[in-house]
Amino acid sequence: MRWFFLALLTIGICLGISDPARGQTELHIAEPQVTYTFGSTLIIETEINSEIPIQKVTVLLQPEGATQNIAGDASLSPPNQVIFTLDLTKNPIPVFSHILFTYQIALENGETITSEVFEFDYADNRFPWQSLATEEFEIYWYDGDTQFGQAILNAAYEGLARISDQISVPDPEKITYYVYASAQELQSTLQISSQISTWIAGHTDPSSGVILVSIPPGPAQSVEIKRQVPHELTHVLLYQKLGEDYDKLPNWLNEGLASTAEVFPNPDYPLLLERAYEQDILIPIADLCRSFPIDAANFQLAYAESASFTWYLLGEFGNPDMEALIAAYADGLECDRGAEVALGNTLAELERDWRRTNFNESLLRSSVMGALPWMIVLAALLLPTLGLYITDTIRHRQEKR
Numbered sequence: 001m002r003w004f005f006l007a008l009l010t011i012g013i014c015l016g017i018s019d020p021a022r023g024q025t026e027l028h029i030a031e032p033q034v035t036y037t038f039g040s041t042l043i044i045e046t047e048i049n050s051e052i053p054i055q056k057v058t059v060l061l062q063p064e065g066a067t068q069n070i071a072g073d074a075s076l077s078p079p080n081q082v083i084f085t086l087d088l089t090k091n092p093i094p095v096f097s098h099i100l101f102t103y104q105i106a107l108e109n110g111e112t113i114t115s116e117v118f119e120f121d122y123a124d125n126r127f128p129w130q131s132l133a134t135e136e137f138e139i140y141w142y143d144g145d146t147q148f149g150q151a152i153l154n155a156a157y158e159g160l161a162r163i164s165d166q167i168s169v170p171d172p173e174k175i176t177y178y179v180y181a182s183a184q185e186l187q188s189t190l191q192i193s194s195q196i197s198t199w200i201a202g203h204t205d206p207s208s209g210v211i212l213v214s215i216p217p218g219p220a221q222s223v224e225i226k227r228q229v230p231h232e233l234t235h236v237l238l239y240q241k242l243g244e245d246y247d248k249l250p251n252w253l254n255e256g257l258a259s260t261a262e263v264f265p266n267p268d269y270p271l272l273l274e275r276a277y278e279q280d281i282l283i284p285i286a287d288l289c290r291s292f293p294i295d296a297a298n299f300q301l302a303y304a305e306s307a308s309f310t311w312y313l314l315g316e317f318g319n320p321d322m323e324a325l326i327a328a329y330a331d332g333l334e335c336d337r338g339a340e341v342a343l344g345n346t347l348a349e350l351e352r353d354w355r356r357t358n359f360n361e362s363l364l365r366s367s368v369m370g371a372l373p374w375m376i377v378l379a380a381l382l383l384p385t386l387g388l389y390i391t392d393t394i395r396h397r398q399e400k401r
């Protein structure tokens with residue numbers, strides 16, 4: 001999309017601007033000044049000098065990661081001032097995105113000229129961000145001292161080492177963390193910019209390498225750092241490994257790998273899994289391929305199962321087979337077929353083995369459970385015959401008396 005937009009703009013520049021040889025109007029645009037308050041108002045000011053009077057100026061904005069462009073007319077005030085104002089409550093822009101924009105200038109002689117491409121970064125500027133940076137990572141936070149920022153940076157490197165133990169990943173390319181001080185503040189940010197947020201502490205845009213996490217102060221802080229920072233990093237590294245094919249990974253594998261990278265995994269998972277097993281409400285792994293349930297209880301269970309199932313596969317099959325599994329899915333194989341091709345077992349067989357190992361499920365229970373649907377069918381077929389046989393025997397006995 002971005003390339004398409006850039007290509008269009010490039011064509012615009014070639015055709016329209018500053019080409020007196022072709023008889024087109026020369027004009028000059030001063031470097032635009034961008035100011036905004038996150039989620040409120042965006043103002044872009046510039047000066048445009050043109051030989052021919054300007055009739056109208058339209059601004060076209062292309063936020064990275066957004067599906068739609070934003071277009072609006074700028075106001076003109078003589079002699080050459082052009083002010084574009086955008087109400088961000090009505091036209092939300094994804095937070096921490098890179099924005100490209102151009103001017104389309106309609107002149108009184110009927111000519112329309114497209115300007116060169118300008119750009120700016122749209123950040124959540126409601127907070128006084130502090131920062132730390134290395135070649136691989138940039139860390140931004142607003143609540144805490146330098147030690148806190150350093151702890152985030154350390155956890156990113158620790159996570160990188162753990163992920164690299166499980167699967168091969170490329171060297172990180174400029175991955176940026178924004179650390180919010182509470183889940184509420186993070187979720188308000190996502191709501192303001194109209195990005196989805198449900199039951200989450202973190203939000204990652206793997207394609208742009210921007211990670212948002214919420215880590216409140218308090219006794220659990222260091223544990224949360226070592227859980228969330230490596231988890232979100234895995235999503236970005238998987239994207240940097242697979243590119244657009246990242247979206248083809250089954251949810252359980254994507255979230256499972258991210259969970260196995262956590263230095264301190266969620267302590268609630270083992271109990272949650274055990275209870276779900278006892279109540280026979282474990283979600284079939286096949287149901288976790290494309291999406292996760294959205295209700296809070298099952299959402300957590302989906303994560304717990306994905307983590308446990310992925311741990312099981314990593315232990316059972318090791319790196320080369322897991323690489324083959326990731327590659328099979330990235331090639332576009334369906335959830336079940338990918339497992340069969342890479343690991344030689346159907347997803348259902350792998351799930352049965354995982355349940356048996358993880359919950360000490362006896363072979364008998366597992367085979368009885370597996371055969372249960374057939375037993376019901378068989379019983380349904382046999383019952384009428386059995387009933388007839390019994391009535392017949394009774395009648396015979398009565399007749400013999």
Ligand SMILES: [Zn+2]
Nearest residue numbers: 231235255258
């Ligand atoms: Zn995740």
